[in-house]
Amino acid sequence: MSSRVYPRLPNADARLLAEELREASLSGLDAVREFVGASHPRAATVPTGGRPASESEILQVRQAVLADVGEWVDGRVLPRRVQPEFDARLGNALHMALEIIPADAAHEETWNFLTLVLLPDVALTRFPTLTEERALGGQRNVLRRAWSRWDILGELLMRGSPLLGEDELVGLLERTAVARNRSLVKALAERVLNYQGARARSEYARDLYKRVRYRTGPLMLDLYSSADLDDLITLESNACA
Amino acid sequence: MARIRAFPHLVASDASVAWSGWLRRVGDAVVALPTQVEGWDYAQSLDLETEVWVDAQEFVESTGLHDLSEVRLVATVDCPSTNQRHLSITPLTEFLARSQRHVTIHIPSGSVANDINLAVHIALASDMQRQEDGLTASEAGARLASSPTTRVYLEGSASRFPTEAISFSAAQMEEAAWSIRIRFDDLRESFAGSVRLLLNSDHPVGSRLASMDETVYGAVASFLRLDIIRALLGAVADHLTETGLDQLPLDEDSIGAVMSELCVHYLGKDFVSVAELRRSDPARFERVLQEGVGISIGAPR
Numbered sequence: 001m002s003s004r005v006y007p008r009l010p011n012a013d014a015r016l017l018a019e020e021l022r023e024a025s026l027s028g029l030d031a032v033r034e035f036v037g038a039s040h041p042r043a044a045t046v047p048t049g050g051r052p053a054s055e056s057e058i059l060q061v062r063q064a065v066l067a068d069v070g071e072w073v074d075g076r077v078l079p080r081r082v083q084p085e086f087d088a089r090l091g092n093a094l095h096m097a098l099e100i101i102p103a104d105a106a107h108e109e110t111w112n113f114l115t116l117v118l119l120p121d122v123a124l125t126r127f128p129t130l131t132e133e134r135a136l137g138g139q140r141n142v143l144r145r146a147w148s149r150w151d152i153l154g155e156l157l158m159r160g161s162p163l164l165g166e167d168e169l170v171g172l173l174e175r176t177a178v179a180r181n182r183s184l185v186k187a188l189a190e191r192v193l194n195y196q197g198a199r200a201r202s203e204y205a206r207d208l209y210k211r212v213r214y215r216t217g218p219l220m221l222d223l224y225s226s227a228d229l230d231d232l233i234t235l236e237s238n239a240c241a
Numbered sequence: 242m243a244r245i246r247a248f249p250h251l252v253a254s255d256a257s258v259a260w261s262g263w264l265r266r267v268g269d270a271v272v273a274l275p276t277q278v279e280g281w282d283y284a285q286s287l288d289l290e291t292e293v294w295v296d297a298q299e300f301v302e303s304t305g306l307h308d309l310s311e312v313r314l315v316a317t318v319d320c321p322s323t324n325q326r327h328l329s330i331t332p333l334t335e336f337l338a339r340s341q342r343h344v345t346i347h348i349p350s351g352s353v354a355n356d357i358n359l360a361v362h363i364a365l366a367s368d369m370q371r372q373e374d375g376l377t378a379s380e381a382g383a384r385l386a387s388s389p390t391t392r393v394y395l396e397g398s399a400s401r402f403p404t405e406a407i408s409f410s411a412a413q414m415e416e417a418a419w420s421i422r423i424r425f426d427d428l429r430e431s432f433a434g435s436v437r438l439l440l441n442s443d444h445p446v447g448s449r450l451a452s453m454d455e456t457v458y459g460a461v462a463s464f465l466r467l468d469i470i471r472a473l474l475g476a477v478a479d480h481l482t483e484t485g486l487d488q489l490p491l492d493e494d495s496i497g498a499v500m501s502e503l504c505v506h507y508l509g510k511d512f513v514s515v516a517e518l519r520r521s522d523p524a525r526f527e528r529v530l531q532e533g534v535g536i537s538i539g540a541p542r
Contacts, residue, residue, distance in 0.1 A: 005283070011405050011407070012405070012406065012407045012408065012442075015407060015411070015412055016411055019411075046283070049282035049283025049284040049285075049350075049351070050283050050284070050351065101283055101351040102323040102325065102351055102352050102353075102354070103283045103322075103323060103351050103352065103353060103354035104283065104351075104354075105323070106320075106322035106323045106354035106355060107322075107354065107355075133424065138434055139430075139431070139434045148324065151324075152324070174426070174427065174429075174430060175427065175429045176321065176324070176429055176430070176431060176494065176495060179324055180319060180324055180325065180326035181326065217248075218248040218249055218250070218383060218384060219364075219380065219381070219382035219383060219384065220315065220362055220364040220382045220383075220384050221382055222315065222317070222326070222328055222382075223313060223315065223330070223364055223365075223366050223381065223382050224381060224382060228367075228381055228382075
């Protein structure tokens with residue numbers, strides 16, 4: 001049940017904190033962990049709507065995330081081959097533990113707090129340079145991106161060998177015309193995961209997404225049943241396989 | 242007027258469908274839905290409705306569809322911030338049989354934030370037998386008519402240009418009064434998520450702009466607007482592919498769609514023409530831009 005709202009850290013404060021964390025990370029993750037907390041003097045929850053998460057609930061979120069991805073949060077560079085699994089498990093853990101109202105998750109400042117106050121060591125494990133777009137709570141923020149992907153795709157992120165890769169996910173979800181049709185997104189993801197053709201899967205995925213995206217112009221795919229979507233995707237898949 | 246792009250099938254004529262403004266049901270009362278909803282919070286659900294007039298005979302004649310059983314009226318609410326879409330689907334035949342011609346849609350509490358885009362579409366729900374003329378819509382999902390999109394702001398600052406006041410020195414940036422940050426990989430990305438006006442809180446002009454100081458705002462607002470639009474046009478023009486902007490399916494809130502609107506609104510031209518002018522005659526582009534956006538001292542336009 002999504003019912004909680006979390007403290008929001010203004011961007012200006014987040015930018016300064018991110019800089020401090022980047023500096024601390026040069027001394028190792030233990031130095032970063034000294035910044036970890038369940039509150040920040042400049043952060044506050046939205047005054048209307050939702051139940052503010054208590055400090056103990058906020059700390060439980062940290063524990064839940066570390067239970068799922070903590071094995072990698074050890075100061076070493078996260079191997080590239082592990083990144084999709086790390087992101088999927090992070091997204092799952094956040095989705096389960098945060099119980100956040102989607103409207104609160106839509107605000108950058110919420111993710112500023114979660115990333116830089118509650119889970120800075122996790123963020124730095126995934127993106128060691130913690131650039132602004134990964135640190136601050138925009139669409140490419142390390143935690144927001146993982147939460148959002150799980151929100152849309154769920155367990156599909158844990159399926160397949162290999163798991164859906166970064167290019168495949170970006171192509172699928174960062175196109176708003178397609179991304180809000182969740183049945184379509186899931187059907188496309190399943191098709192990509194099941195691809196067994198000769199081409200590189202990510203190339204096939206790119207072509208498939210593009211062909212389907214063009215169909216969203218004259219066709220309102222929101223009216224399609226799952227069988228209709230399967231038929232359409234099969235047609236487009238055959239054309240680009 | 243119906244909003245329809247060039248489609249590979251016949252669409253409903255403008256005379257066959259008419260749209261109206263959106264209303265909000267609050268208890269037993271129905272009130273006009275303002276552009277900026279005051280006092281909304283995450284605990285509130287939204288019940289919205291709009292009236293649609295369909296001239297059935299004209300609709301059949303213009304679309305060539307003699308069987309309306311698979312035609313649907315679809316109200317959509319898109320929330321760019323939560324990345325959610327809500328739908329309300331009504332069979333057209335059922336709709337035409339009603340005495341009240343309202344389309345309604347319910348938005349659960351907590352599922353939307355910042356701003357929402359409302360629209361009504363008429364489309365085919367299922368495949369139909371292909372007619373001999375080859376032009377009558379027969380494919381499931383075929384769009385037959387779409388209303389203009391209405392954007393409604395739910396939260397206080399959502400209607401403003403994405404703006405942030407920061408200390409440029411702390412961010413190790415040069416001491417300018419403002420800076421326009423534009424980051425996107427694709428023209429379909431959200432405008433609000435891709436663009437940000439940064440105001441320098443250390444700078445006497447930047448800080449007074451951030452606090453909406455009337456004197457400073459009146460003096461520099463037109464230059465600021467010019468600067469923003471110039472930067473946006475440049476960034477988007479550099480990303481324009483050879484397919485052209487108009488052929489891409491763009492969401493209303495995408496950076497490509499917003500730039501198209503800006504070009505028409507300020508310059509009276511489509512984006513491709515503006516980009517071509519910028520490339521071929523930069524000096525004239527600057528004059529056209531300045532004329533279109535307007536330079537003024539005093540209250541902003």
